[in-house]
Amino acid sequence: MNPIEPVGLPFLPLLFVFFIAAASAGFLLGAWARLVAIVGAGAAAVLAVWIWSLNMSLPIWILPFGVNVDLEAPLVLSGYSLQLRATNTPVLAAYLLLAALALLLGALHTHDALFPAQVWLLLTGYGALTLLVNAPTTPIVIAPVLFIMLTALSIYVLHGGRHKEVSAGLRLLTPPVLATPLFLAGGWWLEQIPLNPQDLVVTQTAGTLIGLGILVLLTPFPLHGAWSASSESSPPAAALLVTLFYQLGVLYLVAQALHLYPFIFRHTDWSVWMSALGLLTAIWGGIAAIGATHAGRLWGYAAIHDWGVIILAMTAPGLQSWTLVLFLFALRIISMMTSAIGLIALERQVGSLEMQRLRAVGLRMPWSSAAVLLGGLGLVGFPLTAGFAGHWAALQSLALFDWRLAMAILLAAVGAILGFVRLARLMFGMQDAPLTMRESALNVGTALGALIVTLIVATSPQLLSALLERILTAFG
Amino acid sequence: MASSSIFVAVGALLANGPGILLLSALVASLVLVWDWRWALVGAAAIMLGVSSLAAALHEPAPAVTAAQWLAALISLLLLGLSAYIHRPGAIAHPHGNWLLRSFALGFLAGAWWMLDPGVALPVFTRVETDLLIWIGLCSALLLSLSAAPFSSGIGLLLLAAVAQNIAAVLLPGSGLAVLVGIAQILLALGCAYAVLAQPVRTSRLQTAPARKAEQVVEPAAASQPRPLRLFPGRAIRSRTPSGIEEAAETLKVAASSPSVEVSAKEGV
Incomplete structure (x- = not known):
């Protein structure tokens, strides 16, 4: 709680009013969904950067025109207290960043006019969950x-x-x-x-x-x-x-x-049970990916494999490390985002993500196809992808504990890789009838941007250290 | 207080052996009688009954029990309205017939009785705990036997009712029972939306013999009410066609048969 007596406007009510206003605007301006999504993405990104850079040791924000904003003033409703603290600030910023990315994806292909409003509503809810510090x-x-x-x-x-x-x-x-x-x-x-x-x-x-x-x-x-x-x-x-x-x-x-x-x-004994189930999750994700016949489901199984590794890194006795968990989760965001950009473009052009319908699509839409493959492979820790460094670190730590577990995860990852190899063969295989679809400049630009980010993180994962150190304060 | 005495009076009626057995049988009947109307009425009786039982035995604040009743009625009303408006979202085949469902129920009850893990909730009596666990198990069975939004909704609402009861009795001053009630209404809204968004799936059992392949029709296109069936696992007995319908059907079959085509060509 801010020791200085009330000092202008409390920040949290302003923040939630802004969220609800953004959701309302998204709902009312559904006819301009793309514009609303782009503006919303910009606003969420700016807010994320600002909240990330807040110095909570100076909780009074003095505006140029003489109005003060109290950043730490709690918002109390029926005994439930929400408060911005140094420990939850990075998580709120992460939620805002994710919302900005989702809104950008929504702008790329407007699948639902209400998507921006729904993003803001979910952000309000998860924001409240993050900021909840006291209750009966x-x-x-x-x-x-x-x-x-x-x-x-x-x-x-x-x-x-x-x-x-x-x-x-x-x-x-x-x-x-x-x-x-x-x-x-x-x-x-x-x-x-x-x-x-x-x-x-x-x-x-x-x-x-x-x-x-x-x-x-x-x-x-x-x-x-x-x-x-x-x-x-x-x-x-x-x-x-x-x-x-x-x-x-x-x-x-x-x-x-x-x-x-x-x-x-x-x-x-929950840590043992959780790590065992994390291991099974990783293994099942890899095995199930082999037989997937839908590119979206393949992406889902690769993400399940990755989530299993995260659970294992969080709970396995002798391995428990929040640094590793957050590193894996940051890489997961990058990989899933890269895949999603490609999948959105493919689904828009082809009309479906059934693998049989993606035959030879890679010849006409190489950048989007590459984004799907590189992002998906990143989720299973394939070399030269974003997820490699995290998975490699987790496997090394696990191998020190028990090499057989590391081997089981490696084999499961090979299964998922086989699924992506099958997808790549279909995408870049020859087709008798020529395809007429074209990759738009916007799709090429976004896919290229995502691929560059993926490759930068793949080759220099240490760039994430500063971000992870800051967010670790919320988890450590 | 008059309002609290209503809850306590209803609860007192159920707070005995036959009352508990009645609630348990009602929960089991939701699984056995796979009918959306019965599920609605039964779920309402169970949710109101369980909260009244807690009111009679543990005397939480009357406002808490009132909130439980309100949340149960609103959520079931939402789900019921959606099922009434868009019947195909509510009528769905379970994975198995009544025999399989009764075996599953029997297995569940037998396994619980044999294993007896000795789960005991604090403050609750043993019988109450067993009733709540039985409701939870039957809800899980409802969830696992069908992916239909309506039955999933009923299963999830019953599970949430168990949670709400625990919140009302174990954490009385926290307001969590009201919060779970709000969650229940949001959950019912989501399930109602899923019922309305459910595409109409017409299988070959439900369509004319000529349409073999399974078809999906957009929800707005049709919401044909289907006759009430107690045991949907049984094959549908088609109604007796009228004379005109029979003649039309014969003509349709004759036109599509290869022998007719051949004879027509020969004639040409």
Whole structure:
């Protein structure tokens, strides 16, 4: 709390009013969806950079015309307190950056006129989840309920106005709904700890329940199904947004839970269970990718493989490292973004991402096809892609612990690589009938930009160190 | 208070052996009788019953139970309206017939009874805990037996009702029960949207014999109500065609048969 007595305007209400105004503008100006998305992306990017660069040791922001803004003033509603702190600032900035990227993708191909409004609404929700610092009970217990609400909103985003089934979005609701009772019962036990600090049964029970809840929220194998299904049935921009928003939220929740209640891992066996399921997730992602017949689903399985490695890096005893987790997640964002740019262009031109329909498309749309392949291969840690450095570091650390686990992940990655090799053969194979589609200058430009970023990160991953050091303050 | 006495009175009716058994049987019947109208009525009875039971046994603030009732009614109304408007989103085949579903239920109950992991919720009585777990298990079965948005919605709402009950009893001063109620309404809105967005899938069982391939029609195009069936796993018995329809069908089959084509060519 800011020690200096009120000092002008509180920042958080202004921020949330801005978010809601942006969502309303996106809804009302649906006819100009591309323009709204571009302006929104610009605003979100500027806000992300500004919030990232905030010095929270100087919480009063003095405007030139004499009005002060109190950055640390809490926003209190019915006992639930939201506050901007040095620890949650980088996460909020990361959410804004992801929103800016999603809005840019939405501008690239306007699949749904309401997409910009939905992005701002989701950003409002996840922003509130990040900034929630105080509540009548511990905020960790409340988080799964907020996840239910935000996942319910994600159903509209994932549907994207298409005439298709929405079952993937509904399946996404299952983990938070299953996790909520576990967190709530765990919350009761957490409240008993101050009353019986010496009683190990209380901490063990609380740790068991919260740990199981976290495990369910992490959606490892076999709860992973919704991710691959949404990658196939939803617009790539929507799938990217929903996946990364949810997973960043869960990672932040796990970091907070382990920081506040370290006994979740110390007094229980959950770390072993989570790492085993992380390993299975990585293996399943690789195996399932071999037989994928849809480029979107292949992308989804590669992302599941990557997510399995992240879970493993977060939970495996002897490997637990938030630096590695955040490094892998940053590379995941770059790889998924690169793939999504290519997939959007291909889907727009071809009309579908069924592999058989992508035959010889690489000859006419080489840059977008290269973005799909390089981004997808980055998710499985192929050399010379963005994900290589992270996966290599994780495999090395894992091999020191047990070389067989590292080998299993490597073999699973080979499976996913085979899936991409099959896609590449189809894309760049010859076709009897000549294709008439053309790659627009905009698609070439964005795909090229994404490929350059991917190659820069692949060759110089140390460029991310400064960013990771800053964001580590929120997770460490 | 008058309002609290209503909840407590309803709860007191259920807070005994037959009452608990009735609620348990009602939950099981949602899985067995795969019908959207029954699911709506049954889910409403279960959600209101469970919250009233908690009101009678644990006496949370009447406003909390009122919020639980309100959230249950609004969410089920939303889901019911969507199913009424767009029937194909609600009527969907489960993966298996009534026999398989009853086996699954029996297996679930038997496994739980045999293994007896001894799960006990604090503050709740053993019978209440078992009821909540039974609701959770049957909801999971509803979710796993069909990917249809309506049945998924009912399953998710019942699971959320369990969470809401736990929040109301274990964390009474936190306002979490109200928050879960809001989440329930948002969840129901999402599921209702999914029901409305569900494409009309007409399989060969439901269409004329000439249309063999499965077709997908846009939701706005048609929302043909289908007859109520207690056990949808059973093949649909087609209604007796009228004389004109029979003659038209015979002509259609005759026109498409190769022998007719051959004889026509020979005639030319």
